[in-house]
Amino acid sequence: MTTTKITIRRSAxxxxxxxxxxxxxxxxxxxxxxxxxxxxxxxxxxxxxxxxPVYWMINASLQPxxxxxxTSWLPLKPDFTGYATAVSEQGGNLVTSLVxxxxxxxxxxxxxxxxxxxxxxFKVKGAGVVLFAILISQMxxxxxxxxxxxxxxxxxxxxxxxxxxxxxxxxxxxPFAILIIxxxxxxxxxxxxxxxxxxxxxxxxxxxxxxxxxxxxSLITAGLFTFLFTWSDFLFALTLTTTEAVRPVTLxxxxxxxxxxxxxxxxxxxxxxxxxPAIILLVAAQKYIAAGTTGGAxx
Amino acid sequence: xxxxTDLAQAKSRANIRAKARAxxxxxxxxxxxxxxxxxxxxxxxxxxxYQWLFLVPAVIYMALFFGYPxxxxxxxxxxxxxxxTFFTGEAPWVGLANYAKVLSSSxxxxxxxxxxxxxxxxxxxxxxxxxxxxxxxxxKFPLNGILRSLLLLPWLLPLxxxxxxxxxxxxxDSGALNRFLGGLHIVDTGIPWLTSTSLALxxxxxxxxxxxxxxxxxxxxxxxxxxxDELYEAGSLDGATGWKAFxxxxxxxLRPVVSVVLVLGVVYTLKVLxxxxxxxxxxxxxxxxxxxxxxxxLSFHEFKFGEGAxxxxxxxxxxxxFAVLYLRASRRSVxx
Numbered sequence: 001m002t003t004t005k006i007t008i009r010r011s012a013x014x015x016x017x018x019x020x021x022x023x024x025x026x027x028x029x030x031x032x033x034x035x036x037x038x039x040x041x042x043x044x045x046x047x048x049x050x051x052x053p054v055y056w057m058i059n060a061s062l063q064p065x066x067x068x069x070x071t072s073w074l075p076l077k078p079d080f081t082g083y084a085t086a087v088s089e090q091g092g093n094l095v096t097s098l099v100x101x102x103x104x105x106x107x108x109x110x111x112x113x114x115x116x117x118x119x120x121x122f123k124v125k126g127a128g129v130v131l132f133a134i135l136i137s138q139m140x141x142x143x144x145x146x147x148x149x150x151x152x153x154x155x156x157x158x159x160x161x162x163x164x165x166x167x168x169x170x171x172x173x174x175p176f177a178i179l180i181i182x183x184x185x186x187x188x189x190x191x192x193x194x195x196x197x198x199x200x201x202x203x204x205x206x207x208x209x210x211x212x213x214x215x216x217x218s219l220i221t222a223g224l225f226t227f228l229f230t231w232s233d234f235l236f237a238l239t240l241t242t243t244e245a246v247r248p249v250t251l252x253x254x255x256x257x258x259x260x261x262x263x264x265x266x267x268x269x270x271x272x273x274x275x276x277p278a279i280i281l282l283v284a285a286q287k288y289i290a291a292g293t294t295g296g297a298x299x
Numbered sequence: 300x301x302x303x304t305d306l307a308q309a310k311s312r313a314n315i316r317a318k319a320r321a322x323x324x325x326x327x328x329x330x331x332x333x334x335x336x337x338x339x340x341x342x343x344x345x346x347x348x349y350q351w352l353f354l355v356p357a358v359i360y361m362a363l364f365f366g367y368p369x370x371x372x373x374x375x376x377x378x379x380x381x382x383x384t385f386f387t388g389e390a391p392w393v394g395l396a397n398y399a400k401v402l403s404s405s406x407x408x409x410x411x412x413x414x415x416x417x418x419x420x421x422x423x424x425x426x427x428x429x430x431x432x433x434x435x436x437x438x439k440f441p442l443n444g445i446l447r448s449l450l451l452l453p454w455l456l457p458l459x460x461x462x463x464x465x466x467x468x469x470x471x472d473s474g475a476l477n478r479f480l481g482g483l484h485i486v487d488t489g490i491p492w493l494t495s496t497s498l499a500l501x502x503x504x505x506x507x508x509x510x511x512x513x514x515x516x517x518x519x520x521x522x523x524x525x526x527x528d529e530l531y532e533a534g535s536l537d538g539a540t541g542w543k544a545f546x547x548x549x550x551x552x553l554r555p556v557v558s559v560v561l562v563l564g565v566v567y568t569l570k571v572l573x574x575x576x577x578x579x580x581x582x583x584x585x586x587x588x589x590x591x592x593x594x595x596x597l598s599f600h601e602f603k604f605g606e607g608a609x610x611x612x613x614x615x616x617x618x619x620x621f622a623v624l625y626l627r628a629s630r631r632s633v634x635x
Contacts, residue, residue, distance in 0.1 A: 040441050140368070147368070147598050
C-alpha cells in the first residue's frame with residue numbers, strides 16, 4: 001500500500017504544475033452551463049425523494065383532525081387543531097425535553113472541555129487510554145447501559161427524575177464533545193497559553209480566560225450536537241422513567257403511536273415540534289461546523 | 300469520520316507538540332531541565348496533578364456511565380435478577396443459567412437471523428446509495444453545497460420522529476406509499492408493510508436505509524474529496540475514464556474510508572432500538588425482533604433483568620468483534 005502511495009504522490013507532484021491548466025471537463029469538469037443546471041435539477045429530485053417524509057410530516061400535521069380517511073397531498077386548507085392538541089397534550093413534555101437537553105449541554109461541556117484541554121494540550125500520562133476508552137464506549141449498546149442504570153437508579157432514587165435523565169443522556173454527548181473539542185484544541189497555538197502561564201496565570205485562569213474564549217466555536221458546535229443528542233434520546237427516556245412525572249417528548253410520541261392511532265394530525269404536529277431543534281441546527285450550525293473544522297488553522 | 304481523522308491527527312500533532320514543549324520547556328525552566336533538583340521535581344509532580352485534575356471529571360463520568368454498566372451487566376447476567384430483587388435485595392447466583400436459557404430459546408435464533416438481515420440489509424443499502432450520491436455530488440453544479448447539507452436532515456431528526464412519520468407513510472389503508480402505488484395501478488389493495496410477517500423486516504430495513512444515507516454520503520463525500528484531481532488526469536491519459544477510473548483510482552484510494560464507514564455502520568446498526576420499537580415494536584409475531592429489542596423486552600417487559608443482561612452481553616461480544624475490526628481498519632488508515 002505504501003508503494004502505491006509513493007508513486008501516486010510522485011505522479012501528483014509531477015503533474016501538479018501543468019495539472020491545473022488542463023483541468024479537463026471530465027468528472028469535476030466545467031461543462032456547459034446548461035448541463036450544470038441539469039445536475040442541479042437532478043440533485044433537487046434526489047433531495048425531494050429523501051425529504052418527502054419530512055414534507056409529509058408537515059403536510060399531515062396541517063390536516064383537519066378526526067377520522068379523515070385520506071390525507072390530501074397538499075395542505076391547501078391548513079388546519080391547526082393538530083398543533084393545538086399537540087401543545088395541550090405534549091407541551092409539558094416538550095418543556096421537560098428542553099430542560100433535560102439544556103442541563104445535559106451544561107454538564108457535557110463542563111466535563112468535556114477541561115478533558116479535551118488536558119488531552120490536547122498537556123501530555124497527560126494515560127491520555128491514550130482515555131481516548132481509547134472513549135472510542136470503545138461508542139461500541140457499547142445503549143440497552144446494556146440502560147439495563148444496569150435502571151437497577152442503580154432504582155436504588156439511588158434517580159428514576160423519574162430530571163437530574164437522573166440529564167446524567168444518563170449526557171452519555172450520548174460527552175464522548176462526542178470531548179473528541180470534537182479536542183480536535184479543535186489540537187490546533188490552538190500553545191504559545192498563547194504559555195505566555196499567560198509565564199505571566200503568572202494559574203491553570204484554571206489560563207483555561208477559563210484563554211482556552212475557553214479561544215475555542216468558543218468548537219464549544220458551540222459540541223453544545224449544539226449535545227443538545228440534539230439529548231433531545232432525540234429515546235432509550236433512557238423509555239427505560240429510566242416509569243411514571244408520567246418526567247416524560248420527554250420522544251416518549252410522548254412513542255406513546256401516541258404505541259396504541260392504535262386515529263388522530264394522525266396531532267401526532268404529526270408533535271413530530272414537527274420535536275423536529276425544530278434538528279432544523280435549527282441544520283440552518284444555524286452550518287457556520288459552526290465549518291468554523292470547527294477550519295478554525296484550527298486561524299492564529 | 301471524526302474518530303478516524305482524530306487518530307491520525309493525534310499522531311502528527313503529538314510530534315509537533317512534543318517538539319514545541321521541549322523548546323518552551325527549556326526556555327521557562329532551564330535549570331530544571333538540566334539538573335533536576337528535588338524542588339523542581341516536586342513542582343513538576345504537582346504540575347502533573349494539576350493537569351490530571353482537568354481530566355478527572357471526564358474519567359469519573361466515563362467510569363460511572365460506561366464502565367460501571369458493563370461490569371454490572373456482566374455480574375447481573377450470572378444472577379437471578381428480577382423485580383423481586385428490588386424488594387429483597389437478593390439476586391441469587393445462577394452461574395450460566397441465564398445464558399443457557401437465552402441462547403437455547405427458539406426466539407434467540409429468530410433474533411439472531413433478524414439482527415444479521417437487518418444489519419446487512421441496512422448497511423448494503425445505505426452504503427450503495429450513499430456512495431452513488433457522494434459520487435454524484437462530486438460534480439460541480441449550482442447549489443451543490445446547500446442541497447447536500449439539506450440531505451443531512453433525515454439523519455438529524457430524532458429517530459422516534461422518523462419512526463412516527465414512516466408509520467403513517469407505510470400505513471396499510473391510508474398511508475402515502477400505498478396510495479401512491481395504488482394511484483399508479485401497481486397494486487390494488489393496500490400492502491400491509493408493517494403488519495405482515497413477511498414484509499415488516501423489509502420495511503424496517505428500508506426506513507433504516509433512509510436514515511443512514513446522509514451519514515454514508517457525508518463521510519464518503521469527504522473521502523472522495525481527498526483524492527487528488529491529478530490522479531484522474533494521469534489516469535485519463537492512460538485511457539482510464541468512467542467505470543475504469545472508478546475501479547482503478549477511486550475505489551483503491553477510497554478503501555480506508557470505506558472500511559471505516561462499513562464497520563462503524565455495523566456497530567451502530569447492531570444496537571439500533573428506537574426505529575424498530577417505534578415502527579413495529581418487534582412484531583408482528585417477532586418478525587422484526589432483534590437481539591437489542593429482545594434484550595430490552597426481557598429486562599423491561601418481562602422484568603428478567605438477568606436474562607436481559609445476558610442477551611445484552613451477547614450483543615456486546617458481537618459488537619466487540621467489529622470494534623476490533625474497526626480499530627485495525629483505522630490504524631491501517633493512519634499508517635498509510
